[in-house]
Amino acid sequence: MRVAGVGSFPHNMLREIFQQPDTLRETIRNNRERVRAILEGLSAIRRIYFVGSGTSYHAGLLGQLLISKFTRVPATAVPSSEFDHWTPNAFDDGTIIAAISQSGESIDTLRAAEAGKRKGALLLAVTNNPGSSLARISDHGLIAEAGEEKAVTATKSYTAQLAIIYLMSIRLASLTGAETELLKGLERSLNDAPSILDSMLDTVNSEALELAERFRSFKVFFLLGSDLNYPTVLEGALKLKEACNVYAEGFAAREFLHGPVQLVNEATAVFMVAPHKWGQSLMRLSEELRNYGAPIVAVSDMEDPSVKGVSHWLAPQVRVEELLSPMIYVVPLQLFAYHSSILRGLNPDKPEKLSKVVRE
DSSP states (O other): OOOSSGGGSSSHHHHHHHTHHHHHHHHHHHHHHHHHHHHHTSSOOOEEEEEESTHHHHHHHHHHHHHHHHOSSOEEEEEGGGHHHHSOSSOOTTEEEEEEESSSOOHHHHHHHHHHHHTTOEEEEEESOTTSHHHHHOSEEEEOOOOOOOSSSOOHHHHHHHHHHHHHHHHHHHHTTOOHHHHHHHHHHHHHHHHHHHHHHHHHHHHHHHHHHHTTTOOEEEEEEOGGGHHHHHHHHHHHHHHHOOEEEEEEGGGGGTTGGGGOSTTEEEEEEOOSOOHHHHHHHHHHHHHTTOOEEEEOSSOOTTSTTOOEEEOOOSOOOGGGHHHHHHHHHHHHHHHHHHHTTOOTTSOTTOOSSOOO
């Protein structure tokens, strides 16, 4: 199933998932120099706060993780609605608020942005809407070139936001003296992301449909990931809640053992999101959860028969660099949520209790 116009897809959500290679190309191409000019034009960057709600907050979490890996600049992701409560009354010079909002009209993110400016921070908007309220009040803006996103369940705007986050992280790391070869490798991987998605979408779409049929009666899903893929499992769980009306939660993999594992049984599906380097810790965890009766789905770039306890694989069969994996691994979860929604008789474009923008 390929993109050949709006009419090729039964729902906007599926069409927008398949548009992601193109939206990523546009976002990367149009923001590379913009990011460079903005960050190089700042005299000093001493702290960054990422603020957002829902999907946009998950993008901010990845920003925190990437900048913490590559630089000594303190970076913190905060839910928009909590920003004023969790931060100091005044900021030091060199503080940046990166406010992330697909629409640029989310009331909670606008309030967080205004609070950040009031406390003395420079405001950077990351939005899909250049004419939005957020873009207008910001000192600088970075535009996710996702085009109009009609489905309430956000997909292509998320990966476009991630592309901007990667560009920001690479440029900031370069300005602060990070290892040059590592950054060049990450930038090459980022440039390859659209082609990777192009090559895997058809196969993963079929696998996701098969898994959705296998789990169509399940009402509880746990998604486990670590390091850079902790935001990935939070986002995957959110898609399942929005599109499928099921209980789904994302956890840092090892944290799942500190209480939530008590809920695992044969009626709970566990998705484990991991790069090709599983490691002994995740292998042991998958075996332990399997012993409790739960079917385990591994979301990874390659099937690995040495990993015991896994009953199903959702694998693109394309080698993915670990640093880039959050942008790639979220797509199989989007597709699984889409097909699960359809098989349950729901409309993933318009969840009944949700709207595209929270305005009040």
